[in-house]
Amino acid sequence: MAESAAGAREELARRSAYAIAAAFFVLYSGYSLRRHHLLRTTGYDLGIFEQAVRAYSRFQAPIIPLKGPGVHVLGDHFHPILVTLAPFYRIWPGAQTLLVAQALLIALSIVPVARLAVGRLGVGVGLWLSAAYALSWGIQGALGFDFHEIAFAVPLLAFAMVALAERRWRAAVAWTLPLLLVKEDMGLLVAAIGGYLIWRGQRRSGAALVVAGLAAVALTVKVVLPFFNDGRFSYSAYLDPDKDLWSLALSFPAGLFENPRKLVLLALLLLLTGGAALRTPLALVAVPVLLSRLVSTNPVHWEVGRVHYNAVLMPILFVALIEVLPALRADGRLRMRIWRRTAIVFPGIFALMMHLTPWGITNPNNYADTPHYAAARRVLAKVPDGVAVAAGNSVAPHLTGRCRVVIFPPSHGERVDWVVTDTRVRTIAPKTLDQESAARAGLWPPTAEQVQAALRALPSQGFTKVAEDDGVVLYRRTAAAP
Template sequence: MFAFGVYACLSIRLHQRLQTTAYDLGIFEQAVRSYAHLRLPVSELKGPGFQLLGDHFSPVLATLAPLYRLWPSPITLLIAQAALFAIAVVPLARWAECSLGRAGAVAVTAVYGASWGIAQAVGFDFHEVCFAVPLLAFSLAALGRGRLGAAVAWALPLLLVKEDLGLTVAVIGGLVAWKGARRLGLVTAVAGLLGTALEVLVIIPAFSPAGSYTYWDKLPGTNSGYGPAHLLYQATIGMLTPDVKVMTLLALLAPTAFLALRSPLVLVALPTLAWRFFSDNPQYWGTGFQYSAVLMPVVVAALIDALTRWPVTHVRYALTVSVAATVLMFLQAPLYQLVQPATWHTDPRVATTHSILDKIPSGATVAATNHLAPQLTARATVTVFGFPGSRPNPKYIVADVSTWDWPFATSTAVVQQLNDTLGHGYRAIAHQDGIVLLHRT
């Protein structure tokens, strides 16, 4: 409960301070809103009538539809994410208590609960991977305790979370086979591989406007013309260069005192690390955003598994080092914001912004800048102002001209586009504290 409260508190506070974004909280809210009204998931923020099943295969989002129908708000998604992240500590702590004692369970709870990967995800909007975290925790805890059927049962739903997680299911299947349930493990591994192949090669292209998997262009050499030699380099030396990739690995293993490397369970992290480090997108390489959340239950499970084979005195020292490393990294992670006074100070500009947004009627079409969009997605049809390919001529345009916001390069560019828009059928009906609201006449 404490972890849930901390995660929810930070997420909600960031949203209240206008620090959530269209990409990604707004997109996921539009998806869940579609499911809540019994439609396939569509996000206007990605483009007119954009089918999200043509972007990522995440039908698990439909499970939030009943909650969202009762409380149509982005906060519903943030609270659900906090709960899912917090639930993951339960199987890990129970396993640790059975194997390492009460003190071990407390230490493991701290290592997972304050882990930087979870903190980064909580501090950056909402993402579908929050469903994968408890599934992995339950699956790996069952696997570590020899409950192989339960491990598979918890792993298979990962196929409904995101298309790459079928590869993770395949590794879990391989470990199940290695532990003795050969047929069950091989069937699970094949199901994972076929699931990813089906989603990437058939289902997503069927919904995609381009007719293919959108993220092929994130592979190295796709747009640069490099040949097989470059791909070979990227698959070998390139997996550990530039240095940010090594730093990510060190950050991942340090909270386990590097003991996770002593457990075969750490292999479950390889598919996620492989696609991230093989990609030529630098955002995937570091410790930011939500990309490492699914790795946290993996390395903590590997730590528990490794410690079950150590003498008690060594276990105490190892857990002390793990907790100390977690605390040091916690000071750099978003959860640390909760003990900073600035987090609890509400700028008067926030109230001004909401008073301007209240002038937009429910059901209207709106183009909003990135940080204003999720304040409107629950009650309006919202696109990103300045994003190429957005639906033209929305009834309202609202923009924050006081600061830079994606997709603009500078705040001056925002002002320039607003000025251009004023000459094409729009007039300003509000302008205060850098928030400008235009209405199409």
């Protein structure tokens, strides 16, 4: 009888997990495609990733013209896992394929989290926490900012963390190792999971993960990325060049108080589970990758809004929370009962609060069309297929699937025959990244002022305006530059 009840509970958890994941896949993909339709995606980064995947689908070197002439995607970040999208892109070419793939990958991460939650906590609490995970601010922030390779890491981490919670050590290792193909810093997470395995007595497999993770970080940062990038690692500037690792460690506490955004990030991560996740060592898996962000000099790395960096932290914290809740329930003390209820309620409250944010998936403002978007689409339709075009950041991903696109104004003197941009876009770089830092990093498109200056110079370069509609302008080269 007990075995029959356990089997029924497991089947209920499995069915519930797939049902909620399917529902959120529909929501995620609808939200992402609607954002793209309304020109709320950007060349930096959706257009960049589409150029890379498009090249992979044609068995070509993944050169990304949006970042400059001859820029190889594996010299920018190490994410060979993007190759797996090439067959799907070959069948359904377009930025939409990447957005749907991201929605599917993130929705897939709900399956193990929901199965664990329903199986251990019952249907009511389990589904509540599953929905809270699916609508957590880290997940919504990633979906609200284009496509990123991190989408692959979220389900891999979710399955790996659940395997750790269920003491399925081999499965945990199997789900963890592919993280090394997602991004150069994922080796830190691999090493952290290895450390947890060692703590659990799985010394051989744990040590193997620690070595593999740290070796992968060193190999990609010191060898692979520089090999494809003229001997440089572009993002080394985000670490203070005047400080070694020891100096960074000593200055870290003071740095937290010098930059309030870092404290806000840590506070929100702590409050997300009411602090309960910290009762299990599982939560410590998040520490290395979180520390690497906090020591960065790039303010975007400390953000809690529409950025993708926080998505990988969500499966770690939620699985840790689910792991610890039964122990809090078993403890009869009043403060433990209060803590348990707080830990259950807080994730849902955070998810509901996301409705009020500009990037909230359930915010109706994110689905409203306006005449401006229709005007922009009319202008973009006039750009012929296969031409070389310099495009503004907000319109670039609508052309990268059918044109050779560079950012406008071209930063390296690339020759193009068409120019299109939306002059109503007031700023391009995110508000958290000052223009001096943006220029120094070379990662973001030009400012609105630079765009206006470049537009005024187009007639003297042989361009003629052929269309303008509600601030969206299109130029074509009709003569050689004098």
